[in-house]
Amino acid sequence: MRCTTNISLFVLLVLLFTACGGASNSEVDSATDASEESQTVSMQAEEPAFDVPFPVWSEAEELMELFEQNNDSTYVINFWATWCKPCVKELPYLEQLNEELKDEKVRVILVSLDFDTDLEKKVKPFVKERQLKSDVIAFINGDYNSWIGEVEEAWDGAIPATIIYNQKDRKFISGELDSYEALKATVREMMTAS
Amino acid sequence: MKNVIRLALMLFVALGVWTAATTVDVSAPAEGLKVGDTAPDFQLKNIDGKMYSLESIAKEYKKEGKELKGYIVTFTCNTCPFAVKYEDRLIATHKKMAEKGWPIVAIQPNDPEVQPGDSMEKMQERAEEKGFPFVYLMDEGQKVYPQYGASRTPHIYLLTADRKVHYIGALDDNANNPDAVETEYVVEAIKAIEAGKKADPDFTRAIGCTIKTKK
Numbered sequence: 001m002r003c004t005t006n007i008s009l010f011v012l013l014v015l016l017f018t019a020c021g022g023a024s025n026s027e028v029d030s031a032t033d034a035s036e037e038s039q040t041v042s043m044q045a046e047e048p049a050f051d052v053p054f055p056v057w058s059e060a061e062e063l064m065e066l067f068e069q070n071n072d073s074t075y076v077i078n079f080w081a082t083w084c085k086p087c088v089k090e091l092p093y094l095e096q097l098n099e100e101l102k103d104e105k106v107r108v109i110l111v112s113l114d115f116d117t118d119l120e121k122k123v124k125p126f127v128k129e130r131q132l133k134s135d136v137i138a139f140i141n142g143d144y145n146s147w148i149g150e151v152e153e154a155w156d157g158a159i160p161a162t163i164i165y166n167q168k169d170r171k172f173i174s175g176e177l178d179s180y181e182a183l184k185a186t187v188r189e190m191m192t193a194s
Numbered sequence: 195m196k197n198v199i200r201l202a203l204m205l206f207v208a209l210g211v212w213t214a215a216t217t218v219d220v221s222a223p224a225e226g227l228k229v230g231d232t233a234p235d236f237q238l239k240n241i242d243g244k245m246y247s248l249e250s251i252a253k254e255y256k257k258e259g260k261e262l263k264g265y266i267v268t269f270t271c272n273t274c275p276f277a278v279k280y281e282d283r284l285i286a287t288h289k290k291m292a293e294k295g296w297p298i299v300a301i302q303p304n305d306p307e308v309q310p311g312d313s314m315e316k317m318q319e320r321a322e323e324k325g326f327p328f329v330y331l332m333d334e335g336q337k338v339y340p341q342y343g344a345s346r347t348p349h350i351y352l353l354t355a356d357r358k359v360h361y362i363g364a365l366d367d368n369a370n371n372p373d374a375v376e377t378e379y380v381v382e383a384i385k386a387i388e389a390g391k392k393a394d395p396d397f398t399r400a401i402g403c404t405i406k407t408k409k
Contacts, residue, residue, distance in 0.1 A: 083275040086404060113401050115275075115370045142370040145363070148399035157399045158346035174345075175404050 060147040226343010238331035263295035274403035303339035346402030363398030
């Protein structure tokens with residue numbers, strides 16, 4: 001009896017130990033990964049037509065590339081707009097996630113669906129005032145039906161909408177995120193699964 | 195020793211439960227009407243204080259000696275910028291199509307306690323300002339939009355007079371810019387139905403505001 005309990009305790013300790021060890025390793029890798037990727041995103045995105053400090057895309061192909069990244073990062077892609085109250089309300093959750101997991105293999109990307117006429121007068125000051133640290137991309141393709149279903153079959157276009165994916169798993173969250181804790185738990189769970 | 199193990203086990207179980215509880219709900223596509231289904235009728239209060247149903251609208255047509263061919267049931271509101279962008283086009287579509295037997299039936303699905311700008315009073319103000327030529331009904335208690343499966347504003351369900359659903363989606367293919375519209379989905383769907391054909395497309399997606407409810 002005594003022997004069994006000792007073994008269980010040992011297993012438990014080993015489990016805990018390896019779990020911690022694994023996490024610290026991946027932190028190192030992801031720091032380099034993340035910086036490389038953010039460069040790629042901003043480079044392919046330059047569009048001189050708008051005087052804004054973030055990429056403005058209009059081609060569905062560009063957007064789709066965000067959902068087809070082949071690496072070991074977990075992507076958290078949130079569709080929002082400055083005019084969308086629940087979106088603005090949940091942006092701090094995404095920002096906090098980006099900040100807390102910045103040394104891990106997580107990429108938070110905020111895709112603004114604001115109207116092109118609002119990019120300079122609304123989105124630009126918004127991004128500045130809120131000091132958004134996550135990657136912001138404005139996507140201005142107004143032929144919504146041509147691309148919403150491509151992004152996510154289950155999405156009918158209501159925002160906010162959030163897609164979390166990595167090589168192993170994909171989750172679609174329609175509507176508001178419940179809380180920061182819930183978002184983080186979901187991302188964590190997906191990171192562990194991968 | 196036993197106690198330590200029990201504690202560790204309890205911790206593990208608790209951790210599992212906690213993770214499960216805090217994991218975000220992954221919503222399945224909302225249940226609701228699909229093309230080919232028969233839409234339910236309703237009794238909702240209009241901005242003029244009178245109650246309306248699809249049946250009562252059909253009766254009005256009959257009384258005036260006109261034939262009602264169908265309904266452009268439109269879930270919309272005052273407060274969503276997309277809904278606002280579509281106001282003028284809803285008015286124009288109603289003016290063009292109502293006399294042909296296809297009136298717009300606008301329903302405001304947001305809970306005014308969550309979205310005060312969508313109260314009956316505000317709906318009346320907005321309708322007055324814009325001169326809405328169609329009924330603008332309040333989904334009191336938010337009982338109608340879930341039966342239809344509407345999830346955003348604006349969200350359109352095109353029904354024939356027998357309340358059969360022929361098209362679900364957006365009014366046209368460009369919310370932002372009326373001048374850039376290439377396909378008026380609803381008008382095209384009506385043309386197809388009148389020609390005895392199927393609407394194509396019979397379903398479109400569009401960006402819109404979530405319908406506001408108490409959590």
